[in-house]
Amino acid sequence: MPELIKITSLTKTYKLGDEILNALDNVTLNIRAGEFVAITGPSGSGKSTLANIISGLDRPTKGSIIVDGSDLSKMKDRKLSDYRNKNLGYVFQSFNLQGNQTALENVMMPMYFSRVGHKDRHKRARECLESVGLGDRINHKPGQLSGGQRQRVAIARALALNPKIIIADEPTGNLDSVKGQEILSVLKDLNEQGITLIIITHDQTIAREASRIIKIHDGKVRLR
Amino acid sequence: MRFLDYIFLALRNISRQKLRSALTIFAIVIGSTSVAIMLTIVFSAKNFINSQFEKNGTFQQIEVSPQQSIQWGRNNQGCNSQSSVTGCVNITDSIVNKISKLPHVIGVTKEIAVQGAFDGLFYGHKKLQVMQVLAYDANGIVTSSMLAGRDIRPSDGPGVITITSDYANALGFKNNYSKLIGQTVILHSTAFYSGVGSNPVAQSQYIQQFCNNSTNQCSPPATELKAKIIGISNSNSPIGPGRYTIRVPMSWATGMEEQQSVQYPSSQLKVTNLLTQNGYSQLIVKVDNASNAANVAQTIRKDFGVGAADAETAIKQQLSIFNIIGYILGGIGGIALVVAAVGVVNTMIMSILERTREIGVMRAVGARRSTINRLFTFEASLLGLLGGALGVLLCYLLTLAGNPLINNQLKGNNISSQNILAMPTWLILSVIIGTTVIGLLAGLYPARRAARLDPVEALRFE
Numbered sequence: 001m002p003e004l005i006k007i008t009s010l011t012k013t014y015k016l017g018d019e020i021l022n023a024l025d026n027v028t029l030n031i032r033a034g035e036f037v038a039i040t041g042p043s044g045s046g047k048s049t050l051a052n053i054i055s056g057l058d059r060p061t062k063g064s065i066i067v068d069g070s071d072l073s074k075m076k077d078r079k080l081s082d083y084r085n086k087n088l089g090y091v092f093q094s095f096n097l098q099g100n101q102t103a104l105e106n107v108m109m110p111m112y113f114s115r116v117g118h119k120d121r122h123k124r125a126r127e128c129l130e131s132v133g134l135g136d137r138i139n140h141k142p143g144q145l146s147g148g149q150r151q152r153v154a155i156a157r158a159l160a161l162n163p164k165i166i167i168a169d170e171p172t173g174n175l176d177s178v179k180g181q182e183i184l185s186v187l188k189d190l191n192e193q194g195i196t197l198i199i200i201t202h203d204q205t206i207a208r209e210a211s212r213i214i215k216i217h218d219g220k221v222r223l224r
Numbered sequence: 225m226r227f228l229d230y231i232f233l234a235l236r237n238i239s240r241q242k243l244r245s246a247l248t249i250f251a252i253v254i255g256s257t258s259v260a261i262m263l264t265i266v267f268s269a270k271n272f273i274n275s276q277f278e279k280n281g282t283f284q285q286i287e288v289s290p291q292q293s294i295q296w297g298r299n300n301q302g303c304n305s306q307s308s309v310t311g312c313v314n315i316t317d318s319i320v321n322k323i324s325k326l327p328h329v330i331g332v333t334k335e336i337a338v339q340g341a342f343d344g345l346f347y348g349h350k351k352l353q354v355m356q357v358l359a360y361d362a363n364g365i366v367t368s369s370m371l372a373g374r375d376i377r378p379s380d381g382p383g384v385i386t387i388t389s390d391y392a393n394a395l396g397f398k399n400n401y402s403k404l405i406g407q408t409v410i411l412h413s414t415a416f417y418s419g420v421g422s423n424p425v426a427q428s429q430y431i432q433q434f435c436n437n438s439t440n441q442c443s444p445p446a447t448e449l450k451a452k453i454i455g456i457s458n459s460n461s462p463i464g465p466g467r468y469t470i471r472v473p474m475s476w477a478t479g480m481e482e483q484q485s486v487q488y489p490s491s492q493l494k495v496t497n498l499l500t501q502n503g504y505s506q507l508i509v510k511v512d513n514a515s516n517a518a519n520v521a522q523t524i525r526k527d528f529g530v531g532a533a534d535a536e537t538a539i540k541q542q543l544s545i546f547n548i549i550g551y552i553l554g555g556i557g558g559i560a561l562v563v564a565a566v567g568v569v570n571t572m573i574m575s576i577l578e579r580t581r582e583i584g585v586m587r588a589v590g591a592r593r594s595t596i597n598r599l600f601t602f603e604a605s606l607l608g609l610l611g612g613a614l615g616v617l618l619c620y621l622l623t624l625a626g627n628p629l630i631n632n633q634l635k636g637n638n639i640s641s642q643n644i645l646a647m648p649t650w651l652i653l654s655v656i657i658g659t660t661v662i663g664l665l666a667g668l669y670p671a672r673r674a675a676r677l678d679p680v681e682a683l684r685f686e
């Protein structure tokens with residue numbers, strides 16, 4: 001399998017007054033297309049920072065991150081936004097759904113930004129919800145859904161535009177272990193369909209399912 | 225993002241915070257309604273007046289007066305031998321002839337204002353003051369709108385008059401004008417009247433006897449002329465003379481302008497005519513096309529040294545006051561709109577603060593900075609658009625409510641015009657476009673702020 005994500009000597013520095021904090025410190029790692037990678041590490045070690053940089057939400061201070069041949073750190077906002085839109089699905093710990101909108105409307109959101117027409121938008125959103133097992137909940141609002149169901153809506157949203165990569169930052173962190181396992185199996189199914197899956201987690205039972213575990217400590221990566 | 229999707233999402237956001245959006249829009253409605261209604265009133269009034277004049281062909285008319293400096297408006301007193309007005313040129317028949325031969329001139333009306341000859345109009349016990357006795361040969365140029373009876377005709381001889389509706393009202397015939405037709409009234413002269421119908425012999429004797437001695441009061445007996453009312457004209461007709469005007473046939477007015485006196489000791493009757501001495505009080509010159517009026521007026525001034533004023537120039541000047549009023553009133557509404565714009569800025573900043581996390585999510589799933597910027601700019605513009613549209617609607621409802629009141633008022637003044645309050649299309653469009661632009665401008669800064677939010681921080685925002 002070819003390398004999909006190539007991270008080289010990547011450093012992310014935060015300045016808090018006089019203090020300088022390297023949230024990521026000279027990180028180098030590669031992820032191949034179709035891989036299922038778990039990123040683990042103690043709280044504050046830089047996992048989310050790494051996830052944000054891979055997902056194009058944040059930019060490195062130094063070093064490069066090349067996804068599918070293009071350097072994210074050199075992209076203008078327009079291209080980077082399109083990258084997030086088309087190549088990447090982000091699943092949050094806290095779901096980040098719009099409480100006043102139905103599951104269907106939430107899933108449709110990324111499709112507005114890539115100019116998918118009204119009809120196709122509805123069709124695709126329905127498909128995505130069906131594929132995560134929520135075909136009978138499309139008109140429910142997040143408040144009417146359980147935590148596990150909410151996270152599935154979020155996964156459906158991440159799926160909407162057929163991303164190459166799904167990155168989930170502690171997707172089971174707000175769920176009990178049974179629901180967590182359910183979410184994991186949904187994500188694993190997607191990985192089996194060819195989507196590169198990166199899960200950030202504390203939970204060793206989840207991490208063990210991955211084909212590779214990347215451990216981060218104080219912003220440094222120890223490959224295994 | 226697609227244009228329609230921007231509108232859809234902006235509308236969805238507006239309807240999410242119903243009360244806040246409604247209050248913001250309400251402020252815009254107040255501003256836009258006041259601008260719209262004020263401008264509607266001003267422009268409707270202007271249109272109304274303009275149309276009244278246009279209907280009467282007034283813009284094709286030029287007033288010519290012996291006095292060089294005249295104001296358009298048919299109240300020029302002309303010149304007479306007693307008056308000390310300087311710069312007077314007698315308007316003789318020869319001048320009238322020459323004017324009527326000028327290019328573009330299609331007709332001339334001669335007017336005689338009988339000055340200072342009569343002071344009272346008597347009918348039964350009623351004694352009314354006479355303001356103006358006037359004669360003119362209408363010539364199809366000047367038309368009076370008659371409320372009852374008929375207008376004076378060239379064939380009419382001495383002894384008939386028309387009076388204005390205000391006179392008829394004062395005589396107690398309001399809404400009953402036709403009852404006055406055929407009634408005889410008395411025109412009561414001033415003391416020294418010596419025109420047609422007077423007794424110059426008796427008057428001269430009286431003057432001889434009593435007026436050479438300054439200690440005596442000198443008041444020769446007045447003359448009373450019988451006059452039959454044949455028509456009531458509308459006091460409000462913008463073309464007509466003053467509100468209280470008595471119109472007489474030309475032949476009678478010519479007689480009234482005579483001055484007769486008996487010479488002593490020869491006892492010879494001496495007759496002079498003020499008309500030949502002073503000329504006509506005024507001419508109304510009609511030109512073929514309103515656009516030629518100003519030029520012809522200038523030619524008349526230059527060639528004959530008389531005063532000449534065209535209606536259009538004068539009316540346009542007078543109407544410019546409406547423009548000024550319009551701008552002032554519109555300005556007040558404009559201030560309301562500025563305040564409303566501040567409301568939009570406030571609403572948008574609040575809404576963006578509340579939706580920080582949502583903005584983060586939108587960015588995470590692929591919204592560009594420009595997308596976020598446009599989305600919020602659309603939202604603010606839409607607030608403006610809705611406010612403007614509702615404002616125009618409210619203004620329209622106000623004109624619907626106002627028109628019957630004004631119609632009534634006009635009817636009371638014998639003007640048949642209906643529903644003069646009307647919003648011109650350009651006003652509707654400018655108000656709606658204007659408020660939309662105001663909303664857009666008010667949205668620029670908040671939208672920029674929203675677009676510049678860092679997505680990671682926005683997602684972490686509680």
Ligand SMILES: Nc1ncnc2c1ncn2[C@@H]1O[C@H](COP(=O)(O)OP(=O)(O)O)[C@@H](O)[C@H]1O
Pocket residue numbers: 014015016021023041042043044045046047048049050
């Ligand atoms: N915006 C920021 N400003 C300053 N420090 C930050 C910021 N974001 C993260 N950090 C710091 O960077 C380190 C890594 O954070 P994070 O990637 O969120 O850790 P993890 O997800 O592994 O818990 C932490 O010490 C955190 O305090």
Ligand SMILES: [Mg+2]
Pocket residue numbers: 047048049169
């Ligand atoms: Mg984290």
